[in-house]
Amino acid sequence: MQAPSPQSILSEVPTGIFHAGNWVGATLGNTFTVFDPATEKPLLEVADATGEDAVAALDANVEAAAAWSATSPQERADLLWAAWDKLNQQREFFANLITFELGKPLEQSDGEVTYGGSFLRWFAEGATHINGRYNVLPQGNLRSLVTHRPVGPSLLVTPWNFPLAMATRKIAPALAAGCTVIVKPAQLTPLTTLAFTKILQEVGVPAGVVEVLPTSSAKSVTQPLLRDPRLRKLSFTGSTQVGQTLLREAAPGVLRTSMELGGLAPFIVFEDADLDQAVAAALATKMRNMGQACNASSRFYVHESLYQDFLERFTQGIAAMKVGNGREPGVEVGPLVSARHREDVDALVRQSISEGAQVRLGGHPLPGPGYFYAPTVLEVAPDNVLMKEEVFGPVAPVCSFQTDEQVLKWANDTSYGLAGYAYTANIDRALSLSRRLEVGMISVNAGTNSNAAAPFGGVKASGLGREGGDEGIFEYLEPVYLTLPN
Ligand code: NAP
Numbered sequence: 001m002q003a004p005s006p007q008s009i010l011s012e013v014p015t016g017i018f019h020a021g022n023w024v025g026a027t028l029g030n031t032f033t034v035f036d037p038a039t040e041k042p043l044l045e046v047a048d049a050t051g052e053d054a055v056a057a058l059d060a061n062v063e064a065a066a067a068w069s070a071t072s073p074q075e076r077a078d079l080l081w082a083a084w085d086k087l088n089q090q091r092e093f094f095a096n097l098i099t100f101e102l103g104k105p106l107e108q109s110d111g112e113v114t115y116g117g118s119f120l121r122w123f124a125e126g127a128t129h130i131n132g133r134y135n136v137l138p139q140g141n142l143r144s145l146v147t148h149r150p151v152g153p154s155l156l157v158t159p160w161n162f163p164l165a166m167a168t169r170k171i172a173p174a175l176a177a178g179c180t181v182i183v184k185p186a187q188l189t190p191l192t193t194l195a196f197t198k199i200l201q202e203v204g205v206p207a208g209v210v211e212v213l214p215t216s217s218a219k220s221v222t223q224p225l226l227r228d229p230r231l232r233k234l235s236f237t238g239s240t241q242v243g244q245t246l247l248r249e250a251a252p253g254v255l256r257t258s259m260e261l262g263g264l265a266p267f268i269v270f271e272d273a274d275l276d277q278a279v280a281a282a283l284a285t286k287m288r289n290m291g292q293a294c295n296a297s298s299r300f301y302v303h304e305s306l307y308q309d310f311l312e313r314f315t316q317g318i319a320a321m322k323v324g325n326g327r328e329p330g331v332e333v334g335p336l337v338s339a340r341h342r343e344d345v346d347a348l349v350r351q352s353i354s355e356g357a358q359v360r361l362g363g364h365p366l367p368g369p370g371y372f373y374a375p376t377v378l379e380v381a382p383d384n385v386l387m388k389e390e391v392f393g394p395v396a397p398v399c400s401f402q403t404d405e406q407v408l409k410w411a412n413d414t415s416y417g418l419a420g421y422a423y424t425a426n427i428d429r430a431l432s433l434s435r436r437l438e439v440g441m442i443s444v445n446a447g448t449n450s451n452a453a454a455p456f457g458g459v460k461a462s463g464l465g466r467e468g469g470d471e472g473i474f475e476y477l478e479p480v481y482l483t484l485p486n
């Protein structure tokens with residue numbers, strides 16, 4: 001894909017708050033700047049929403065809620081289909097915009113357009129398949145009818161790492177369920193979400209159903225909303241630490257919450273693994289999005305019999321990846337999202353080395369402009385900091401193991417529990433992992449788990465609830481049960 005001029009892309013991006021069907025400025029008239037992480041240059045100024053704007057957004061949500069929840073499932077499905085269609089027509093525009101504000105290689109941004117769009121398609125179908133249940137109660141004298149109601153006005157807070165997909169993964173099921181929503185995109189990457197909102201506006205989503213609040217002060221927008229009894233739901237994707245804060249803030253209102261939080265996925269290569277496949281998947285799951293993915297493989301455990309072979313091939317594979325501006329052809333690793341994030345990544349690498357890690361590749365920032373970090377491979381001990389903390393960057397710690405029992409113990413010895421990857425030719429071992437690995441998503445001999453048709457989410461400190469799959473829409477529905485005589 002060839003990159004069009006920045007101006008032709010950026011001039012099409014709305015930069016306001018989306019409120020009651022219109023693009024408006026912030027109450028105080030303030031703006032904040034969105035930067036290109038590959039060049040460190042400003043891209044656009046965006047309206048900086050305040051607490052007052054947040055309350056106005058909830059007013060609009062509440063006003064629109066009754067009519068929206070009364071629309072037919074077919075009407076809501078048709079709007080989502082129309083949005084899917086328009087997104088596909090503007091595929092090149094969206095891919096470029098994602099690369100501008102996040103920095104990932106254009107081909108991966110194009111992949112995000114497909115993935116982000118898939119939630120529109122999946123939940124367009126889901127809107128018309130909200131099934132309930134009927135049964136005779138055990139005593140035989142009563143029947144119960146279980147139906148579903150939309151939860152109500154929902155606050156959707158998204159991270160910067162997939163600015164389209166993290167938005168559609170929440171907006172699509174919420175709209176399909178009949179909820180009105182307030183979207184709070186990440187400060188670092190609000191542009192893609194704003195451009196997607198324009199699609200929702202163009203296809204005719206009614207005023208007030210979707211409100212979007214870009215802001216440089218997340219707290220000042222979310223706090224008044226979480227305190228307002230009219231808000232009924234919070235769906236958050238981001239770090240575990242912020243998720244915990246928001247859970248506390250959601251407690252007084254006993255809000256329904258969905259939390260997609262941090263991960264620390266183990267990638268386990270057993271002695272009977274197909275090494276070619278394991279290395280290819282290790283490269284893909286580690287380096288996708290420059291390692292800035294919650295489901296990225298974070299910790300590599302390789303059976304001692306394959307360890308040297310794996311390490312050599314994996315390191316060669318990472319060394320061969322071209323680092324650069326995601327708009328340039330052939331680039332596989334773009335910049336990290338911000339200077340601060342790069343400092344965090346480097347600090348963890350420094351600590352890992354101070355704990356005895358051996359650097360096999362990289363291990364340092366790259367000269368700018370742009371927040372580039374050298375793709376890094378480290379040989380570590382099982383108790384190294386990188387086996388315990390999410391690095392969220394192009395850094396791969398590798399360690400060897402001897403027995404299944406040992407590696408399962410290490411893999412589960414963390415508060416995180418989002419994803420896990422394993423390579424083995426043994427079906428019994430694969431099935432035992434599905435019982436014993438404490439994660440929400442397990443991939444055996446497969447380097448992926450993101451799919452709109454599957455329930456994405458984690459256990460332990462990695463979150464609550466699931467996005468996508470048959471489960472996803474029920475995060476935005478309340479079961480209501482009606483008793484009738486039999
Ligand atoms: P983050 O700092 O937790 O931010 C996520 C969102 O929360 C952003 O919109 C952010 O706004 C907002 N926020 C931050 N502090 C807040 C506060 N005190 N009150 C209200 N909102 C607040 O996470 P991140 O750095 O963007 O993303 C990286 C993390 O997300 C990683 O841990 C990763 O594993 C996780 N993640 C999880 C999934 C999943 O599905 N499980 C998917 C992607 C990412 P600002 O932008 O203004 O800071």
Ligand code: MG
Nearest residue numbers: 186238239242
């Ligand atoms: Mg942050």
